[in-house]
Amino acid sequence: MPISRLSDLADASLSPRLVIKVGSALLVGPEGVRRAWVAGLVAEIAEARRRGQDVIVVSSGAIALGAATLGLEKGGRGSLADAQAAAAVGQIALSGLWAQLLGGHGITAAQMLLTLEDLEDRRRYLNVTATLGRLLDAGAVPVINENDSVATQEIRFGDNDRLAARVAQAAGASAVVLLSDIDGLYDRHPKLPGAQMIPVVEGVTAEVQAMASTESNSGMGSGGMVSKLQAAEIAQLAGICLVIGNGQHDRPVERIVTGGIGTLFVPRGKAGARKAWLGGRLRLKGELIVDDGAAAALRRGSSLLAKGITAVEGIFSRGDPVAILDAGGRVLAHGLSEYDGAECAAIVGLHSSDQEGVLGYAPRSSVVHRDQMVMKSQMVTK
Template sequence: MAALDPLHGKRRVVLKVGSSLLVGAGLKAAWLASLAADIAALRSDGVEVVVVSSGSIALGRGALRMAPGALPLELSQAAAAVGSIALAQAWRDALLAHGIETAQILLTLEDSEDRRRYLNLRSTLNALLDLGAVPIVNENDTVATDEIRYGDNDRLAAQVAVAAGAEACVLLSDVDGLYTANPSQDPAAVRLDEVREITPAIEAMAGDAGSGLSKGGMRTKVLAARTAVRGGCDLIVTDGRIANPVAALRSGGPRTVFVADDHPASARLRWIAAMKPRGRLTIDAGAQVALDDGRSLLPAGVVAVEGSFGRGDPVEITGPAGPLARGLSRYTAEEAARISGLRSDEVEAALGYPARAALVHRDDMTPWTR
């Protein structure tokens, strides 16, 4: 039986909000205020929250008094440029009422698929959450092209959840879960409370119809679930049309939970372990002791750099007696060679620009396996 509260015990959660929930004739301020109260309650329970929010185009086209109907690309981008300001301000006002600061992050799908950008996204999300802010993430519709035409924030939310190491990604939707058939057409349709494997039969149950200003259908949610569960993150579809939708979910409200394959940290380490190293970092005995203690690899412990690799590329880490680990480098091979052997306070002067403390962060490192 599914747990009453699918967010119980979760440390980090991503909430996805679609345009149709947030925008009608204008901003649905009362609904947003209720969701802000839900977010404040989650944080009071020790849960870190990231929001993936649509709505910039919808708000922008209203502000610019654009006619209803499909928009050409340049007008969609213009609407997004205006609406992104209003969207960010709406979220800031709603959460500031609870003493919570917000931050805006605008992405394209490439930002979570390219390893270098992925690391930058992950570091920024972690820094903001450590500082107590709620990141508000949206596609960068002002400059994006294919994202506006074909993109959806269900997929983006799943990718952000994996990048953030979230244990759950909640898609607030205009349906309350995945049904065996379309419930508006088949009275025998049954909602699935839990899905432990995304089979062809499960995929066949998903429809493509979106509603109103929203681009996503159930099909996109199942595809997003596939991304999330492989990354160790539960994906939950629940009804977002009601006030306080997260509180309702946590009280046992209707939903479908796509159950993760593993913990996000374990899934991430498997992903790193499967990569082919593009270079090698040889470290001294002192650095090996630090790694054995679960610490990051600092430049001071590196005695040799081999290969040609960029930021975010996988590297082999070798100690005096042989291979120790694989990890994602936060520096290029040329940069790593310049700072190897240096103390952390010497790195910026050697590079000529601000630098990260770790050459390979402990969260981006997995023990060597043959």
């Protein structure tokens, strides 16, 4: 029986494994660490564990903590160098806080610092999956953050909302709870007259995306409603529910669960594990633009043939992830290419019978096989 309401988050049979994401502004206030608030959340985590639920924490706050210690302006986000330095200092304090408070309940905390590449590369993604599984089996609570001390502007998540969703995919979680500075998703900016919170969302549609605001009320975090909807898209690929709730209250999870205050994103389907990983990727190596006939064939479940490709963009190797776009520039699918970029460009528009003379060997059955492809309709429910 799937999760259908917020109270189901406290049911171990429906939600055996939870990921809880905590934003920077919840952990760090003007006076420093909000220790009493964190202690209350840790008590809730301990209660969930006693109910038989596994819990993974995705915790922001390292940059904010380190910036305060080092006296850096703009919360440590004035430059990449400042952010990296602040993270290196703050992460020690952050992990120590979680370890001490969880330890007070007899729970072992385990720190994991991840980069974008750890979850974008298939082998490293599976390593993360194995490590998370072993830690949970051993009774630990993994506390995860992006490795901001080495992440660059070009290769990073940039917000822990999407990181939490990717971690949930890797861990096979039941639900992700994003604790933020707002009660949930509103049908318009919450400051506008008549704004209404939406309790349940079935699939992230274009209409739902139009409701998002890039603003964060705190000004401290790096995400906004846009990043939270992107996280919901990533989660739904793996059939994982996602909740947006307000963490500014004491015992915030209880307020969400028993008070029913939050937005629950319910996925309508579930892609296979490999396709969920592929569809949730944030960085692709290239693009294949296709004609209308190929676009229609892809929607019917066909593989992508060279005949239907009109242009190739980017530098990529065989096996690299690429986006497949229609003639209007809209993303149709993500897939793993059977050829490198130069080979793809050489056989654009050619029938299979004409490809051997160009390639110098018998062509493969397709440029992107349907088994190595996830359609946009699976990535975002219309």
